Amino acid sequence: MKKILLSLLLLFSFFINAQTVAIQSFATGFSSAVAIVHPPNDSRLFVVQKTGAIRILNTNGTINTTPFLTITGLTSGSEQGLLGLAFHPNYASNGQFFVNYTNSSGDTVIAKYTVSSNPDVANTTSTTLLTIDQPFSNHNGGSLVFGSDGYLYIGMGDGGSGNDPNGYAQNLTVDSSNPSRIFLGKILRLDVDSASPYGIPATNPFVGQAGKEEIWAYGIRNPWKFNFNRLNGDLWIADVGQDAVEEIDKVSNPLPNTGLNFGWRCYEGTSSNITGGCPAFSSTVAPFTQYNQTTARCSITGGYFYTGSMYPNFANKYFFADYCSGEIGLVSSTGSITWALDTPSVITSFGEDVNGELYITNGSTVSKIIDTSLSNTNFDKNTIRVYPNPAKTQITIDNSSNTTFNAIQLIDITGKILYAENNLNATSKTINTSHFTAGLYIVVAEDLNGNQFKSKVIIE
Structure with missing residues (x-):
């Protein structure tokens, strides 16, 4: 989990100061x-x-x-x-x-x-x-x-x-x-x-x-x-x-x-x-x-x-x-x-x-x-998806390669972690977003080997 947090801090440092x-x-x-x-x-x-x-x-x-x-x-x-x-x-x-x-x-x-x-x-x-x-x-x-x-x-x-x-x-x-x-x-x-x-x-x-x-x-x-x-x-x-x-x-x-x-x-x-x-x-x-x-x-x-x-x-x-x-x-x-x-x-x-x-x-x-x-880093070439996007009341993270998720976080553009769950041992996860403010967020998922997937998602 420290690895995820450090990665996101670096990501948002770049995100705030530059665009490609x-x-x-x-x-x-x-x-x-x-x-x-x-x-x-x-x-x-x-x-x-x-x-x-x-x-x-x-x-x-x-x-x-x-x-x-x-x-x-x-x-x-x-x-x-x-x-x-x-x-x-x-x-x-x-x-x-x-x-x-x-x-x-x-x-x-x-x-x-x-x-x-x-x-x-x-x-x-x-x-x-x-x-x-x-x-x-x-x-x-x-x-x-x-x-x-x-x-x-x-x-x-x-x-x-x-x-x-x-x-x-x-x-x-x-x-x-x-x-x-x-x-x-x-x-x-x-x-x-x-x-x-x-x-x-x-x-x-x-x-x-x-x-x-x-x-x-x-x-x-x-x-x-x-x-x-x-x-x-x-x-x-x-x-x-x-x-x-x-x-x-x-x-x-x-x-x-x-x-x-x-x-x-x-x-x-x-x-x-x-x-x-x-x-x-x-x-x-x-x-x-x-x-x-x-x-x-x-x-x-x-x-x-x-x-x-x-x-x-x-x-x-x-x-x-x-x-x-x-x-x-x-x-x-x-x-x-x-x-x-x-x-x-x-x-x-x-x-x-x-x-x-x-x-x-x-x-x-x-x-x-x-x-x-804010490009995505995939586990295995586009096998992970986050939907719906834009979302209103919930988002689902799943994959077609049956990769097991160990941890998932939802983070706002300031780097604040708004949702975190560890030891998931699941290939799919649905998160309730109805209480989140409309805006841009980052989903971070980590598999059992520490590989990470990041995706932008808009909540309306």
């Missing part, structure tokens, strides 16, 4: 996956394929054969196609969801769909909210996300080419020949509940100014991607750079309604770029953090601020990646960046499940992001 980020393959067989989304209070993941299909990924790693939705008549170029998906906050009752795609003319379409009577299949009819003219094929943005205010936020790139040649990101004057281009290089905010197809939130900064009332913020180059912290409403934006800097912006909740200017094309990160006619840098929103491009790093892929409970070492970290290098980076509360893992391929998108646990995709495979500093 790794990825674990969860499902494969996708084509050009660019988004992973879940409906509110729904454990399924919906994987968006740039080629036009949305596919359902179940909690056991299986993929539904029939797509949830297939959109036809779109363009699927290198930065075009079906790019974004957002479920209405009241999806469970109204069945509404919204997509961002590039139509056959190369323009961005924001459309509303509904689910059919079959929860795994959507209706094919849609309502178009916006069609935005795109002058080039790149910098389409793609993200659309509901904020805690219930409004739909839409991220638009600057229209493409390089260095925003037409100055769309800073432009706030409607061009009568191409009026929708006022939305390029902007973040739009719509009220999809107050009118059909949408209304304008009363707090939008340009309310009453015809043609641009939808704009919430401007000065964006190509937001790939942005997401809200689901617990506190903070907005995190990953804005792809030009030739030098990749930028991460953070806007704390409650979000301001003053028409934030994130600076592009005047500034690339904190560096001056094309500054003629530009505001002073001090009047723009400075990046929360940034990193320089290198021969390997060249394009940021935005992720999520970790809000899950499985890996406490991930707490207070924002996860992102560099598309070109395939590296996963972490941003601390002070804005410092740690490059935590170099994956073997590109990373096209992150995803977050209903519990706040994180996923990535390289386009064909969806993988979980895990912390291996």
Whole structure:
């Protein structure tokens, strides 16, 4: 028993001070996956394929054969196609969801769909909210996300080419020949509940100014991607750079309604770029953090601020990646960046499940992001299991190799032993957990020869 206690003290010493980020393959067989989304209070993941299909990924790693939705008549170029998906906050009752795609003319379409009577299949009819003219094929943005205010936020790139040649990101004057281009290089905010197809939130900064009332913020180059912290409403934006800097912006909740200017094309990160006619840098929103491009790093892929409970070492970290290098980076509360893992391929998108646990995709495979500093040590290659996990009233520890347990402990993340039983001489043990506080715990089992098995378990 002293051996178990010493092992756990060492384990938790490492656990508290470090994490080892790794990825674990969860499902494969996708084509050009660019988004992973879940409906509110729904454990399924919906994987968006740039080629036009949305596919359902179940909690056991299986993929539904029939797509949830297939959109036809779109363009699927290198930065075009079906790019974004957002479920209405009241999806469970109204069945509404919204997509961002590039139509056959190369323009961005924001459309509303509904689910059919079959929860795994959507209706094919849609309502178009916006069609935005795109002058080039790149910098389409793609993200659309509901904020805690219930409004739909839409991220638009600057229209493409390089260095925003037409100055769309800073432009706030409607061009009568191409009026929708006022939305390029902007973040739009719509009220999809107050009118059909949408209304304008009363707090939008340009309310009453015809043609641009939808704009919430401007000065964006190509937001790939942005997401809200689901617990506190903070907005995190990953804005792809030009030739030098990749930028991460953070806007704390409650979000301001003053028409934030994130600076592009005047500034690339904190560096001056094309500054003629530009505001002073001090009047723009400075990046929360940034990193320089290198021969390997060249394009940021935005992720999520970790809000899950499985890996406490991930707490207070924002996860992102560099598309070109395939590296996963972490941003601390002070804005410092740690490059935590170099994956073997590109990373096209992150995803977050209903519990706040994180996923990535390289386009064909969806993988979980895990912390291996709490890895399991098995008696005999995965013969031990702890279930159910998450648990509510009880957990069972048993094994398929008929290994005899001598001792079992349940320990909280501070190292405190909450349950201990010795001289078990049993191959299975059920523990009552109904009186434990919800959180992460460690199960430690020891066999007659002193071999140990450790497993994480969540008690709800």
